[in-house]
Amino acid sequence: MDAVVGEPQGLRGLLPIGGRSILRHQLGLAMALGCSRIVVLAETLTGDLVALQHAAEAGGARFHVIASARALAPLVAAEDELLVLTEGLLAMPEDALRLLGDWPVILTLPVEAGLPLGFERIDINSAGAGAMLLPGKMIAALGDLPGDWNPGSALLRIASQARVVQRELPAVLLDQGRWRLIRDEAEAHRAEPGWVRLHTASALVRSPGLWIAAGVVRLLGPALLHAGTRPYVIALAAAITALLGAGAGWFGWSAAGFAMLALAWLVLQVAGLLARVERDSLLAWSGGASFDVLAEAALDCMLITLCAWRSEIPAVTGVPWGIAWFPPVVLLLLVRLLRRLQPEEPWTFWLNDRFVVGALLAVTSVLLPFDFVLRVLVVSLIVVGLVLGRRGDAGAAGLPGPGKPA
Structure with missing residues (x-):
C-alpha cells in the first residue's frame, strides 16, 4: 500500500468508501x-490491518502482512494462481468477477484513458x-529485481514480457x-x-414507498455509511418506530399509529x-432475507x-369478541395472496407497499367510516382475485380471456 498524496501517514488502501476501507472492498x-x-x-x-485479518480469517482465508516484495515468494507456490490488485482500485464486483473469470489475464486500458486516471503505463x-490474474511461477522473477521495486509494477512488466493475455476494459465501465482508482x-x-447509486440502480422501485426509500439511500447513504452506521442500526430505529406506533394505537391515536x-x-x-x-459490494458474507420476512410479518x-x-364493532352490544380482527386479517392475507399471484x-407492488397501506389506513381512520x-377493500380484492383466476384458467386452457379477441 502506498502513501496517500499529501498525507505521509495515510495509506491509499485504507481510504474509506461506504464506511469500509478500499482494502476491505478488495478483500x-x-x-x-x-x-x-x-x-x-x-x-x-x-489496527486497520488487524481488523482486515479478522475479516479474512472469518471468510476462511489466511492473512499475511509483509514489508518487502521478496517476502512474497515463499507464500506463493508455482502451481498457485496469483491475483494482483493495485492499491486504491475500486471496481464493481460483478464486473471484476466477469473480467477476471478466465486466467491468466492482465486487464488493460488505452493509455490515453488510463494515465490521467492514475493507472500505470505498460507500453x-x-x-x-x-x-491481473497470473500463474504463481511468475513470482520467482521478483528475486532478480532490486528490493525497492513495487511488486505490483514489477509483476505487471514480468507478465507483459511473458505475453500473458491482455484484456481491454470496456470504456463504459470508466x-x-x-x-476507478482512488488516490486521495x-x-x-x-x-x-456514485458508488451508492450504482449499487441501488437495480433495486425494484415500483411503488411510492420504495421510491422514497431508494431516494433516501441515494441522498443520505454515503453519509450514513461513511459515519459507520450499519444497516442493523437503522433496522433497530425501524423497530422502535413500529413500537411507538403500536403504543399510539393502544392509547387511541389510531391515525398517528398507522x-x-x-x-x-x-x-x-x-x-x-x-x-x-453491502452484500452486493461483497462487504457482508451472508444476507438477511429471513430477517426481512420476519420484520414485514411483524409489521403486518x-x-x-x-x-x-x-x-x-366491539362497542355494539351482542357482537362476539374477536370479530373486529377478522376484516383486517382477511385484508392483509389477500394483499399477500395477490402479490404472489401476480x-x-x-x-401489486403498490399493494405490497406497507407505506401506502399505512398511509391509506391513517387517512381512513380520520376522514372515512373505518x-x-x-x-x-376486502370485497374489492376478492373480486380482483376472481378476475385474475378466470384469466389464468382461460390462459391455461388456450382460450381468450375477458377483453381478448378470439
Whole structure:
C-alpha cells in the first residue's frame, strides 16, 4: 500500500468508501474469486490491518502482512494462481468477477484513458487497469529485481514480457464510474455517492414507498455509511418506530399509529437497501432475507392489531369478541395472496407497499367510516382475485380471456 498524496501517514488502501476501507472492498473481491491466502504489502501491522485479518480469517482465508516484495515468494507456490490488485482500485464486483473469470489475464486500458486516471503505463498503447490474474511461477522473477521495486509494477512488466493475455476494459465501465482508482481522500468522497447509486440502480422501485426509500439511500447513504452506521442500526430505529406506533394505537391515536407503522416500514426498506449495498459490494458474507420476512410479518401483525383497536364493532352490544380482527386479517392475507399471484404486475407492488397501506389506513381512520372502508377493500380484492383466476384458467386452457379477441 502506498502513501496517500499529501498525507505521509495515510495509506491509499485504507481510504474509506461506504464506511469500509478500499482494502476491505478488495478483500471481498479476492474471497469471491476463491483466494485462500491474502497478502498485503505494508511497512507495519496497524489496527486497520488487524481488523482486515479478522475479516479474512472469518471468510476462511489466511492473512499475511509483509514489508518487502521478496517476502512474497515463499507464500506463493508455482502451481498457485496469483491475483494482483493495485492499491486504491475500486471496481464493481460483478464486473471484476466477469473480467477476471478466465486466467491468466492482465486487464488493460488505452493509455490515453488510463494515465490521467492514475493507472500505470505498460507500453506505448496500453496501461494496466489495476487487476491481473497470473500463474504463481511468475513470482520467482521478483528475486532478480532490486528490493525497492513495487511488486505490483514489477509483476505487471514480468507478465507483459511473458505475453500473458491482455484484456481491454470496456470504456463504459470508466464512464459510469464502475471501475476507478482512488488516490486521495477527496477522490474517495467524490466516489461515494456514485458508488451508492450504482449499487441501488437495480433495486425494484415500483411503488411510492420504495421510491422514497431508494431516494433516501441515494441522498443520505454515503453519509450514513461513511459515519459507520450499519444497516442493523437503522433496522433497530425501524423497530422502535413500529413500537411507538403500536403504543399510539393502544392509547387511541389510531391515525398517528398507522402513520408511524408506515414510517417504520419505510425505514426498514432503507436498512434493507443499505444491507443490499453491502452484500452486493461483497462487504457482508451472508444476507438477511429471513430477517426481512420476519420484520414485514411483524409489521403486518401490528397493522392488524391497530385496525382491530380502531374498529367500532366491539362497542355494539351482542357482537362476539374477536370479530373486529377478522376484516383486517382477511385484508392483509389477500394483499399477500395477490402479490404472489401476480408478482410482476406494477399494481401489486403498490399493494405490497406497507407505506401506502399505512398511509391509506391513517387517512381512513380520520376522514372515512373505518369499518365500512375495510369491508369495501376486502370485497374489492376478492373480486380482483376472481378476475385474475378466470384469466389464468382461460390462459391455461388456450382460450381468450375477458377483453381478448378470439
